[in-house]
Amino acid sequence: MADYTPPASASAAKARALVGSHRHLMPNRVETFEQLGLSLVIGRREGYRLWDVDGRELLDFHLNGGTFNLGHRNPDLIATLVGALDHYDIGNHHFPSAPRAELAADLARVSPGGLLDRVVLTPSASEAIDVAIKSARRATGRRRIVAFDCAYHGRSGLSGAAGNPRDAAAFLSDLPDEFVTVPYGDLDAADAALARDDIAAFLVEVIPATAGFALPPAGYYPELRRLCDEHGTLLIADEVQTGLGRTGDVWAIEGFGVVPDALVTGKGLSGGLYPVAAALLGARAGAWLDTDGWGYVSTFGGSELGSVVARRALELSTTPAALANARHMGTYFRTGLEAVAERHPGLVEVRERGLVMGLRFADPRGALRMAPALFEQGVWAMFAGFDPSVIQWKPGLLVDEAYADDAIARVERALVALESGSGATARPRGSR
Ligand SMILES: Cc1ncc(COP(=O)(O)O)c(C=O)c1O
Known part of the structure; x- marks a missing residue:
């Protein structure tokens, strides 16, 4: 009978996931994300946070396109x-x-x-x-x-x-x-x-x-x-x-x-x-x-x-409170991110319609560099597959100002790292 027990250690779990996924499921996708410096095997997940199986925390600004609008494992x-x-x-x-x-x-x-x-x-x-x-x-x-x-x-x-x-x-x-x-x-x-x-x-x-x-x-x-x-x-x-x-x-x-x-x-x-x-x-x-x-x-x-x-x-x-929060937090994020953009001219546009947001960079491939730089700062956000100058910025419906402040500070740290040349670099094509 197959062994269904979880691997004993985080590194064993990560290795099992990576090897099996590479061998049987999606070899190219595994390789592409590895090249991008976005190596992640999701372990614990709660609210708008994920943890790699090795325990590293990430704020989730991808949310699988809104699949986790209400948070991961909403109680x-x-x-x-x-x-x-x-x-x-x-x-x-x-x-x-x-x-x-x-x-x-x-x-x-x-x-x-x-x-x-x-x-x-x-x-x-x-x-x-x-x-x-x-x-x-x-x-x-x-x-x-x-x-x-x-x-x-x-x-x-x-x-x-x-x-x-x-x-x-x-x-x-x-x-x-x-x-x-x-x-x-x-x-x-x-x-x-x-x-x-x-x-x-x-x-x-x-x-x-x-x-x-x-x-x-x-x-x-x-x-x-x-x-x-x-x-x-x-x-x-x-x-x-x-x-x-x-x-x-x-x-x-x-x-x-x-x-x-x-x-x-x-x-x-x-x-x-x-x-x-x-x-x-x-x-x-x-x-x-x-x-x-x-x-x-x-x-x-x-x-x-x-x-x-x-x-x-x-x-x-669809409660009035959730809709009002989406509007309020969209404005809150845009205001904070536009202030960051003023200090970092590489970030040229903050697109916003509530929590449907995009961060556009002057560099036509800027988001390919920004995604791994954000990842380094503990933020998982994806570049737009058809326009690699844009990071898709998808906050959850129920986010609050403290979470946003933390995320905006991480965006600025990622920009600083890129400007100082210490940010990760990335090349390959995208997905959604
Ligand atoms: C805008 C849009 N339409 C349709 C789909 C297809 O959804 P699914 O993956 O559930 O088939 C997606 C998935 O990413 C999407 O983003």
């Missing part, structure tokens, strides 16, 4: 999951279920305008993007999808083909006849793409994460909404990183004054404990659910255990 969510285990398991997707129905009702209630009241629950956000795309195709009878050239929507078939097609192309899974890209924020390009009158959906990553969270030009989304309506195209909002309160609104697109036809959420909906994602569909996009009970089927989509956790995660993420 309330753990209690919810443990309580659910007394009653539920995965459940059977064929039949009505109270946990799934209650989660769906709550998602519908907080959806933009309360109008996206058909819900498809999936195990991953990539799959929920697939569902949203297929729903738009079915509603319009059109095949083509437009997305931003700097967007990331996932790695499944359709989500992988949408947005930046680099990685789909490597697997010969890009679909250039069906998926069109336009530059983010460019209304003329959007207009030209939509003018073909054959576009099923305009899929937007509302503030593109992998491009470093650049904010859209003023008035962009209302005008895009108008153009979509004019051309009979559905608007799908990917809120996987920007939703669930991170911008200070429940959904970023609402904050820009727009109700989409469909919206995808994931990551934080899981509470970091049990995978759940969802496609929220409006009347037109969701009409197929009335006539086709098996148009989407997933054994694990909307598992009952996950639904119970997700319902509580949704509730905790």
Whole structure:
């Protein structure tokens, strides 16, 4: 029988994780992070802190894109999951279920305008993007999808083909006849793409994460909404990183004054404990659910255990206090980081929409140097994969000023170390 006991020492645990991951799971990723000086095997994790198995503490400003919005191992969510285990398991997707129905009702209630009241629950956000795309195709009878050239929507078939097609192309899974890209924020390009009158959906990553969270030009989304309506195209909002309160609104697109036809959420909906994602569909996009009970089927989509956790995660993420904290702490971080930028001109821009933040450097590859420098100072934050001049700065929803002060001081120490030439250097390509 295999030995399931944890390794006796931290170094043995680290070696076992690294060797096994390199051998069987992700050789290139292990090597890339080693080269970057970002060697981490996560041990203890609580709140917005992680510890390497060897005991080194890190403030977590990556949060897996918001998966840990409510903190690692949030005690309330753990209690919810443990309580659910007394009653539920995965459940059977064929039949009505109270946990799934209650989660769906709550998602519908907080959806933009309360109008996206058909819900498809999936195990991953990539799959929920697939569902949203297929729903738009079915509603319009059109095949083509437009997305931003700097967007990331996932790695499944359709989500992988949408947005930046680099990685789909490597697997010969890009679909250039069906998926069109336009530059983010460019209304003329959007207009030209939509003018073909054959576009099923305009899929937007509302503030593109992998491009470093650049904010859209003023008035962009209302005008895009108008153009979509004019051309009979559905608007799908990917809120996987920007939703669930991170911008200070429940959904970023609402904050820009727009109700989409469909919206995808994931990551934080899981509470970091049990995978759940969802496609929220409006009347037109969701009409197929009335006539086709098996148009989407997933054994694990909307598992009952996950639904119970997700319902509580949704509730905790959307309280007025959590939303107010996101707004307040976004401003607090921006103010503090802009003061740091004044003393360190290499940091040229602090992007902020609540807790959706990016730190842009003058050096086009500056974030590749800053990520390991931050790591040295006990901060885990990732560079933007499609724009290595930007560090993605993703504080948790419930952070407070003391935590922010500590983090901002560490940013300044990392900049000082880089300026003195003692900071780590890094080269390779990124991820999200
Ligand atoms: C904006 C965005 N959309 C979709 C996805 C895909 O989510 P998942 O990894 O759960 O399939 C991600 C994941 O990083 C994402 O950041």
